[in-house]
Amino acid sequence: MVHIIVVGNEKGGSGKSTTSMHVATALVRMxxxxxxxxxxxxxxxxxxxxxxxxxxxxxxxxxxxxxDYRTLPEVSAEDLGQGENAYDARLSAAVSALGAVSDFIIIDCPGSHTRLSQVAHSLADTLVTPLNDSFIDFDLLARIDAETGKVIGPSIYSEMVWQARQLRAQAGLKPIDWLVVRNRLGAQNMHNKKKVGAALEELSRRIGFRVAPGFSERVIFRELFPRGLTLLDLKDTGVDQLNMSNLAARQELRDLLAELRLPGVTVEF
Structure with a gap:
């Protein structure tokens, strides 16, 4: 059975596409x-x-x-069943086609709530939610008390994930393994980092996700995009000696792959 990895939240700029590309390329390389x-x-x-x-x-x-990247196929109105949503049909067709030739499918979701994103979350065996390490991004997951820092309740994105979990349970599918990834962890502002970390740990126990460190803020990620390269491609493109920042970034990717706990994957790079 193909294993579906969904990378999503409802906020742009958190590193979803960088995470998707690096995880996808790492798995292909393995x-x-x-x-x-x-x-x-x-x-x-x-x-x-x-x-x-x-x-x-x-x-x-x-x-x-x-x-193996593919765009969603177009679906004609005549091919839709009664009451069937066109976006649902397009996503289903794409997943079916890739599922026949893939061990893993990685789905990158938009930084907003859409019908496609909602359906994709219900397909997720593994859900990866990159999050910039601040309370601005934390608000996507939960509301907190400004005075005490305590979690008051889940926010809109967490509620969507809960709905996706309910749909999977009704269909008899295994639960979503949800990993919240803390991106852009800074070396400075340790007090804020600890407060965000404590709030995430409290929330993780309440609504059921795991927390892992992701990618730090590094220039290399912005430089790789125009050529479509990842950290794992540098030596193949003539970079003989990686600097300390690049080596640290590779270790972050290695740690993230290990934390995903994907079936049949032994992290070797």
Whole structure:
């Protein structure tokens, strides 16, 4: 059975597409067949990341492992069942096609609430929610008391995940393994980092997710996108000696892959 990894939240700029691309490429490099979908039909950052990669490989003649990226197929009105939503049909067709040839499918969701994103969350075996390490992004998950810092209750995105879990339970599917990833962890402002961490740990026990560190703020991520490259491609493109920042970033990726606990995956790079 194909294992579906959904990367989502309802806020832009948290590193969803960077996370999607690096996880997808790492899995391909480890010998797994990986399909990829981008459900942000306007911005398409993940899709453009893969397209940049393919264009770079064509220019240079290199042959780097790459995910099997596909766009959602068009569906004619005549092919829709009575009352069937066109977006549901397009996503179902794409997942079915990739599922026949993939071990994993990575779905990058838009930074807003859409019908496609809602349906994708209900398909997730693993849900990865990148989060910038601040209470601005934390508000996506839960409301907190400004005086005490205590969690008052879940917010809109958490409620959508809860609904997706309910749909999966009704369909007899296994529960979503939800991982909240703390991106852009800074070395400074330790007090705020501890407060965000404590609030996440409290919330994780209440609504059922795991917490893991993600990617720090590094220039290398912005430099890689135009060529569609990842941290794992640098040596193949002629970079013989990685600097300390790049080595640390590779370790962050290795730790994230291990924390995902994907079936049949042994992290080796």
């Amino acid at each position: 010998g797994h067949r990986v399909g990829a979908l981008d459900l942000d039909l306007r911005q398409r950052t993940f899709g453009r990341y893969v397209e940049n990669r393919l264009a770079y490989l064509e220019r240079t003649g290199l042959n780097l492992p790459s995910p």
